[in-house]
Amino acid sequence: MDYRKETNRGVFGLDEYSENLVFAYYGANSTLLYRQWIADGKKLRLEELIDMATRLICSGMSSIVPNE
DSSP states (O other), X not given: OHHHHHHTTTTTOOOHHXXXXXHHHXXXXXXXHHXXXXXXXXXXXXXXXXXXXXXXXXXXXXXXXOOO
8 A cells, every 4th residue: 555655646636644544445445345255255256346346445335235
């Protein structure tokens, strides 16, 4: 993540501390999703993991769980 922070600094157009939060959020969540996929025995195809992780990280729970 340190590499990403340095190479992508300024990409979000935010101040340094706001960007740090974005990178922390992405780093923590992507790691947790990957670890859960491993713990579950990789039952989803890799493409499904990537799709769901991208939707969750970029759009949150509303991208996965239908509104009732």
